Amino acid sequence: MTVELLDLWLPIVLGAVIVFIAGSLAWMALPHHKADIKPLPDEDAYKDAIKGLNIPAGLYMYPHCHTPTGEKHADAAERYKTGPWGLITVSAGMPNFVRNLAINFIECLAISFVVAYLCTIALPPTDDYMRVFRFAGTAAFLGFALGSFSNDAFLGKPSRFQVTCLIDAAVYALLVAGVFAWLWPEGGLPINGADAIPTP
Secondary structure (H helix, E strand, C coil), rough: CCCCCCCCHHHHHHHHHHHHHHHHHHHHHHCCCCHHHHHHCHHHHHHHHHHCCCCCCEEEEECCCCCCCECCCCHHHHHHHHHEEEEEEEEECCCCCHHHHHHHHHHHHHHHHHHEEEEEEEECCCCHHHHHHHHHHHHHHHHHHHHHHHHHHCCCCHHHHHHCCCCCHHHHHHHHHHHHHHHHHHHHCCCCCCCCCCCC
């Protein structure tokens, strides 16, 4: 007997909803992210300086070793040595927070779905609570943390930002793990079977 994905529709959805709410609280209500994204020292001067450049939407790095036409800068090494250095994300327009929140929820749902898929492969329907909790939690942490952590480290985002996001990911993973262990088929029986529920 195995657990099917359809059997886990409730923990998939509930796990995604709980993480979505937790993420919203982490960024909007709790204090630990308030120092992660700082205002510019002179935002008006910065906006005035770049407004006339008409930069298309995208992710930009400076200094860059290539010109906009693809040719290599002759002084690329010197540009990297002297700086300044940075990354700029330019949006096509005013942020659409409703759209962004919807995408965020879909991402939570996708991670929860993958956790469920891995659990159906590895765990029997009568597995105990803590085994389900550990397995689902590990899978969820991989989904919430390590991909973005690798990218953030490579792109040079501040260490504090990376650490606080890892802490958030660990909390999200624990929440998903708790939901899956709680709603696992047959109630998550103990490993030794001492308190197993008899079947007719």
